[in-house]
Each structure stands twice: as C-alpha cells, then as structure tokens.
Amino acid sequence: MSYVLHYAPDNASLVIRLALEHQGVPYRTRLVDRSKQAQSSPAYLALNPNGLIPALETPDGAMFETTAILLYLSEQHGKLMPKAGSERAAALKWLVWLGNTLHPMLRIMFYPHIYTKGDIEDIRTPARAQITHMLGLLEQAQDVAWLEGPISAMSCYLAPMLRWCAIYGGPAWFDLSDHPRLMDFALLMEQTEPVHRAIAAEGLGATPFSAPRPATPPEGSAT
Ligand SMILES: N[C@@H](CCC(=O)N[C@@H](CS)C(=O)NCC(=O)O)C(=O)O
CATH class of the missing domain: 1.20.1050.10 (Glutathione S-transferase Yfyf (Class Pi); Chain A, domain 2)
Structure with a gap:
C-alpha cells in the first residue's frame, strides 16, 4: 500500500507533501474539500478525530499531527533528520x-x-x-x-x-x-x-516562501 495524503492546498498537509517529495516516496493524494467542511465529515474524522488537516494513511494505520508524521516518515525512509x-x-x-x-x-x-x-x-x-x-x-x-x-x-x-x-x-x-x-x-x-x-x-506560485501570493490550486481551496 502506498501512502495516501489527505490534503487541502496550502494547508499543513503541504509540510508532509514536501517531506514525501524530498524522500521520493510514492504517495497518492485525496482532497479534503474545505469549502464543504470535509475535514468535519464522518469519513475524515475516522482518520483524524481532531478534524484537522493533514492525515496520512500509512501501512501502519492512519496518522495525524504533522510532527508525528514527519518523525514516522523519517524513521521509515530517512533523509529528514540527522541520525544521532x-x-x-x-x-x-x-x-x-x-x-x-x-x-x-x-x-x-x-x-x-x-x-x-x-x-x-x-x-x-x-x-x-x-x-x-x-x-x-x-x-x-x-x-x-x-x-x-x-x-x-x-x-x-x-x-x-x-x-x-x-x-x-x-x-x-x-x-x-x-x-x-x-x-x-x-x-x-x-x-x-x-x-x-x-x-x-x-498552485503556490513561483516564490511561495520569499514573496508568497494566495494559492491558485488546480483543485480545492486553502480555506
Ligand atoms: N496540530 C495539527 C494542526 C493542523 C492544522 O492546524 N491544520 C489546519 C490547516 S493548516 C486545519 O485543519 N484547519 C481547519 C480547521 O481548523 O477547521 C497538526 O500538527 O497537524
């Protein structure tokens, strides 16, 4: 099973996307449609009862909390943290x-x-x-x-x-x-x-960190 990142554009899921991309790990994404408050839907709450984005489906179960996911990915695939x-x-x-x-x-x-x-x-x-x-x-x-x-x-x-x-x-x-x-x-x-x-x-634009503009994503919305 590959990872499934439940994301909304320009949300904290972006942190996890960057980590997965840096590690070169295969993953799929599933949009959490914030315009419909999908983060509060029963299906999403089953993954993250806090109703917050992101959630990451892993072979070891669904995970929430950005820091925990980063540490998990580091343990699984390296490249994100010094070893010792x-x-x-x-x-x-x-x-x-x-x-x-x-x-x-x-x-x-x-x-x-x-x-x-x-x-x-x-x-x-x-x-x-x-x-x-x-x-x-x-x-x-x-x-x-x-x-x-x-x-x-x-x-x-x-x-x-x-x-x-x-x-x-x-x-x-x-x-x-x-x-x-x-x-x-x-x-x-x-x-x-x-x-x-x-x-x-x-859809983060050419200078997403040094001179950011609101996202214009191909799907979904940031808020
Ligand atoms: N402590 C959480 C915070 C995640 C968070 O704040 N997510 C925001 C998006 S950046 C969210 O889901 N907002 C929607 C809401 O509050 O309803 C984590 O580290 O994952």
Whole structure:
C-alpha cells in the first residue's frame, strides 16, 4: 500500500507533501474539500478525530499531527533528520518547537474566533508579538544548521509557516525581509525540486516562501 495524503492546498498537509517529495516516496493524494467542511465529515474524522488537516494513511494505520508524521516518515525512509548525536538532539528540539510552539501560535493568529468572542485584535496583537519573538529566536540560534542545509523535516515545516504568515492572519502584518536569515532560507528552499513539485500540485506560485501570493490550486481551496 502506498501512502495516501489527505490534503487541502496550502494547508499543513503541504509540510508532509514536501517531506514525501524530498524522500521520493510514492504517495497518492485525496482532497479534503474545505469549502464543504470535509475535514468535519464522518469519513475524515475516522482518520483524524481532531478534524484537522493533514492525515496520512500509512501501512501502519492512519496518522495525524504533522510532527508525528514527519518523525514516522523519517524513521521509515530517512533523509529528514540527522541520525544521532548533537545534530539529532538539536533537530529534535527544533522540530518539536516548530510543531508545539510556533505552529500553535500561528493557529491563534489565523483562527482568533476560536479564542475570543470579542475583538480579535485583543488576540492577534499579542500573538503577533509572540511570533515575531519566536522567529527572532530562530534568527539568532547557533544550532539550526538545517536553515542553510539540505531539506529536512524542520525546513519542510518552517517554509510553509513563513508563507502562511505572509498570507493569512489579517491585513499585511508580516514581512519576511525583517528576518534576513529566514529570507535566505526561503530563497534556498525555492530552488529545490520538491518545492517545484509542490508548487505545481498546489498552485503556490513561483516564490511561495520569499514573496508568497494566495494559492491558485488546480483543485480545492486553502480555506
Ligand atoms: N496540530 C495539527 C494542526 C493542523 C492544522 O492546524 N491544520 C489546519 C490547516 S493548516 C486545519 O485543519 N484547519 C481547519 C480547521 O481548523 O477547521 C497538526 O500538527 O497537524
């Protein structure tokens, strides 16, 4: 059985698509039609009871949670994580930080109505400050060789998040030029084949990370 990635264009499933493309692993995709709230359908909830995208069908059962899927794929096919030593320790630390710390803060920015019935700016203003602070930590970190290195689980995760910051979360609140090291990372990622294939599959445009525009996908919708 090959993998089946349940995806919506420009959703967190893009992280998994990039990882699968980088590994050269065969997979099929199945659209989760967000315009019809298909992520809340009984069929999808059977795969991911959280009603969140992505889900990945694997020979070992259906998986959810982006970080868990990345680690699983790394264990199965390599190429996404250093194997041992201080490099692996640093990679694990930053991978879980991306999934556990940065991504949830982005969700607060993108889905503020979940968190307040009042003025969404009361939620977005502190979230924006937190995200800026977190990206500053990455800019300054000494143990993030993956920012300059070959594609990794971390780079598959970070690049889409930089894109989403520029597109979602209210009127132009994010400028990647304020983070020069991350801009260099985005430009580097855009030169890779896995990214070119994801661009074609999800209509992400020529500069999906350094100067993103809303997706124009061949099927489905991002929101
Ligand atoms: N913790 C989840 C978060 C996934 C997530 O936030 N998915 C978003 C799309 S990027 C989603 O499904 N949104 C639809 C919704 O909230 O109804 C993971 O790591 O997979």
